[in-house]
Amino acid sequence: MPIMCTVQLPKGKKSEQIEQALVDLSNVLMRDFEAQPNQVRVTIDELPRNRYMAGGVMAYDMPEFNQGED
Incomplete structure (x- = not known):
């Protein structure tokens, strides 16, 4: 029986980080x-x-989610 794991995170991480x-x-x-x-x-x-909200605040309005944006 397979073991399945799904992780959801805000878009914008480097491909190397995702692969690791x-x-x-x-x-x-x-x-x-x-x-x-x-x-x-x-x-x-x-x-x-x-497509992401936490505590009634959209992700694009959260400074911590916008750090390191290109």
Whole structure:
């Protein structure tokens, strides 16, 4: 039976950061659940800033989500 993990985060992270997170999460799941690589599925969904709200504030209005923007 596959082990599935989905992470959602605001769009804008570097591709290297996303790839490293995928590797790290996969390794943790394989280790902790004694799973084989073909049993682990990890996805990262990047959310546009106009599709994310926290505490009634849109992500594009949150300074912490706009740091490091190109």
